[in-house]
Amino acid sequence: xxxxxxxxxxxxxxxxxxxxxxxxxxxxxxxxxxxxxxxxxxxxxxxxxxxxxxxxxxxxxxxxxxxxxxxxxxxxxxxxxxxxxxxxxxxxxxxxxxxxxxxxxxxxxxxxxxxxxxxxxxxxxxxxxxxxxxxxxxxxxxxxxxxxxxxxxxxxx
Amino acid sequence: xxxxxxxxxxxxxxxxxxxxxxxxxxxxxxxxxxxxxxxxxxxxxxxxxxxxxxxxxxxxxxxxxxxxxxxxxxxxxxxxxxxxxxxxxxxxxxxxxxxxxxxxxxxxxxxxxxxxxxxxxxxxxxxxxxxxxxxxxxxxxxxxxxxxxxxxxxxxxxxxxxxxxxxxxxxxxxxxxxxxxxxxxxxxxxxxxxxxxxxxxxxxxxxxxxxxxxxxxxxxxxxxxxxxxxxxxxxxxxxxxxxxxxxxxxxxxxxxxxxxxxxxxxxxxxxxxxxxxxxxxxxxxxxx
Numbered sequence: 001x002x003x004x005x006x007x008x009x010x011x012x013x014x015x016x017x018x019x020x021x022x023x024x025x026x027x028x029x030x031x032x033x034x035x036x037x038x039x040x041x042x043x044x045x046x047x048x049x050x051x052x053x054x055x056x057x058x059x060x061x062x063x064x065x066x067x068x069x070x071x072x073x074x075x076x077x078x079x080x081x082x083x084x085x086x087x088x089x090x091x092x093x094x095x096x097x098x099x100x101x102x103x104x105x106x107x108x109x110x111x112x113x114x115x116x117x118x119x120x121x122x123x124x125x126x127x128x129x130x131x132x133x134x135x136x137x138x139x140x141x142x143x144x145x146x147x148x149x150x151x152x153x154x155x156x157x
Numbered sequence: 158x159x160x161x162x163x164x165x166x167x168x169x170x171x172x173x174x175x176x177x178x179x180x181x182x183x184x185x186x187x188x189x190x191x192x193x194x195x196x197x198x199x200x201x202x203x204x205x206x207x208x209x210x211x212x213x214x215x216x217x218x219x220x221x222x223x224x225x226x227x228x229x230x231x232x233x234x235x236x237x238x239x240x241x242x243x244x245x246x247x248x249x250x251x252x253x254x255x256x257x258x259x260x261x262x263x264x265x266x267x268x269x270x271x272x273x274x275x276x277x278x279x280x281x282x283x284x285x286x287x288x289x290x291x292x293x294x295x296x297x298x299x300x301x302x303x304x305x306x307x308x309x310x311x312x313x314x315x316x317x318x319x320x321x322x323x324x325x326x327x328x329x330x331x332x333x334x335x336x337x338x339x340x341x342x343x344x345x346x347x348x349x350x351x352x353x354x355x356x357x358x359x360x361x362x363x364x365x366x367x368x369x370x371x372x373x374x375x376x377x378x379x380x381x382x383x384x385x386x387x388x389x390x391x392x393x394x395x396x397x398x399x400x401x402x403x404x405x406x407x408x409x410x411x412x413x414x415x416x417x418x419x420x421x422x423x424x425x426x427x428x429x430x431x432x433x434x435x436x437x438x439x440x441x442x443x444x445x
Contacts, residue, residue, distance in 0.1 A: 061354055073346040076354040078363065101351065141384070145356040146344050150378040151287035151317040 006031055009107060013054050015082050015131060023124045030113040036060075036100035042083065047094045049086020052111045055079055058104030063097040075142070076101065085132060087111020174411050177217045177262030178202065180238065185257055188241060188323040192288055193253055194229065197238040197261065205235040209270030210295035211402065211430040215410045216240060217262030218255070222248040225407040225425070227292035228266065233302050238263070241291035241323065267410040269430045271296045272400055276372035279398075280308035282364060284385045286315045286357055286377020290323055292402055292429075293376050297337070304336055308371075311338045311364045315357025315381070318343050319350045338365060357381065358388045368393045374430075376402040383441045386433055399433035401440070 007028040010016055016024065034053075036042060042053060042060060053060075055077055062075040062083070074096070077083045086094045088111065118125030172178060184196035199206070208214075208228045217223040224246070230239030244253040255261065273296060281300065283293050300307050312331065316322050322341065332339040340360045342353035353360065357377070373389050375382045382401045389399055405417035405424040412426030420439035422428065433440070 059353075061348075063348070071348050073348060073350060073354040075359075076342075076352075078353070080363075099348075101348075142356045142359055145358065145381070145384055148380060149317070149344070150381050151315075151321065151344070 006033060006107065009056065010054065013107075014080055015054065015135075019127065023127070026117055026121075026124070027109065027114065030110045030117075031107050034106050034108045036104045036106070038100055038102050040100050042098040042100065042104075042106070043094045044097045045094055049084065049092045049094045050111045052084045052087060052109040052114065053082060053098075054107040054109075055081045055083065056105040056107060058106075059101045060098050060104055060106075061101045063099055065097065071097070074146075075139075082135065084111070085136070087115055088132060172264075174264060174267070175409070177215070177223075177264050179260050180263045182255055182257050182259050182261060183237070185255070188325075189321050191245070191321075192241065192243045192323050194239055194241040195252070195255070195261070196230070197240070197263065198236075200260065206238040206266075207235050208232060208238075208266040208295075210273060210299055211270040211292060212266035212268050213292075213407075213410075213425075213429060214238075214240065214263050214265030214267070215407075216242075216248075216252070217264070218248050218251045219260065219262060221251040223262070223264075223408075224248045225267075225410065225429075227402070227429070229291035229294050231298040232295050233298060241288065241294075243288045264410055267407075267425055269428055271374050271402075271430050272372060272432075273299055276374075277306045278308065280311070280366040280371040282311045282313070282361075282366050282371055282373045282389075282394075284313045284315075284357060284361070284373065284375045284377070284389075286381035286385075287317065287321065288323060289375075289377030289381075289402070290314055293374060294324065294327075296374060297331070301336055309338060309366050310336065311366050312340070313357055313360040313364060314339070314341045315360070315377070316341075316343050317345070319346055319352070340364060356384070358384045361385070361388045361392065369395075371398060373399045375399065379404070379441055386440075396434040396437060397432060400430055401433055401436070402429045403431055403436070404429065 011024055057079055059076055059078045061073045063071045063073050065071050083098055179200040180197035181200050182195050183198050186194040210232055213225045213227040215223050216226050226240045226242055229241040242249050244250045285293055300310055331337045342355055342360055346354050373394055375385050403424050407417040407425040408414050410425050412423040417424035
């Protein structure tokens with residue numbers, strides 16, 4: 001895929017909405033287009049966490065393997081979502097498996113490259129950190145609601 | 158802003174609201190391991206049972222007790238009365254053991270309905286959690302029967318696991334059709350599940366509707382409704398356009414006994430459907 005169309009796709013992605021052009025240009029330089037077949041892993045728990053994905057089409061699932069039960073899906077991500085932030089937080093290791101539940105097209109960013117840029121260019125770093133903080137807060141809230149098991153039988157507890 | 162109807166029994170002949178009428182179970186449908194639907198017909202008297210979507214009946218298992226259950230059937234088909242129930246307490250577990258041909262007592266319909274008249278001309282977003290789909294199914298039936306009166310209709314359903322999804326066949330039909338936008342999510346799943354995984358609030362951002370001109374109807378556990386309301390507010394949906402169905406200890410059904418009081422409101426009479434603007438001060442407050 002040409003850099004021009006990558007730049008266009010990234011510019012229109014909700015996560016990068018409103019970013020200045022020179023920031024977008026840098027991010028585009030760290031990006032490439034990827035396609036995952038159904039059941040292919042984007043990354044697995046324990047892998048070096050250096051990749052960050054913008055989902056363009058399809059669906060991926062965040063999974064954990066539970067001994068005795070097998071893989072269990074915890075969350076799904078679809079068009080317009082992002083996945084993978086292990087590159088942002090030491091020790092830069094993925095903590096869950098992320099698998100394509102169907103044919104999935106995404107744009108992948110080199111997280112290490114982006115992190116180094118954020119360290120030196122604080123404007124971009126601050127903007128992206130605010131967006132990641134909002135994303136992490138949203139996922140934390142969703143996880144807390146999941147933990148409540150709100151549909152469970154309260155009379156049994 | 159207000160719900161459409163408060164204790165409107167205009168189509169139903171006068172019955173003593175405290176006296177159960179005897180109905181017979183004509184069909185029993187196990188929806189999930191814990192949830193079942195019963196179809197009822199009156200043993201005698203008027204054959205039709207009119208209700209407004211969102212209203213509930215007090216169902217009496219003779220010798221065991223009485224509980225409030227929303228009507229889950231089609232308001233355009235008053236010849237059969239349908240309730241969908243989760244077996245969670247003594248009365249509902251007894252009800253789960255009833256068979257076709259058994260009798261059950263019915264008082265109602267009681268309470269305020271969903272604002273389907275007020276929603277005409279608007280997009281409609283329906284958000285349900287678990288068995289919360291049951292009290293909203295009559296709304297969907299009504300809107301599908303009068304499709305031209307509404308804008309986009311979005312149905313977002315959340316459940317615990319794929320095995321806990323109720324009204325499977327209808328959901329599949331609605332999903333495949335063009336009249337509703339349907340998204341279903343489960344809290345956890347095995348890899349054989351092909352749908353969304355995560356809490357129902359995460360679906361709101363994926364739904365396509367006009368945030369400034371919509372009517373939101375939300376039904377499920379109160380904590381799920383709490384987060385759903387927050388998510389709708391974040392997207393600019395006005396409190397006056399958000400409606401929730403409250404669950405409290407309803408006993409008389411006509412606002413006399415006060416068991417279901419929540420702040421200044423009596424849920425069985427003023428609700429169970431409330432405009433969020435009316436109850437925001439008491440919603441999920443631990444004092445109530």
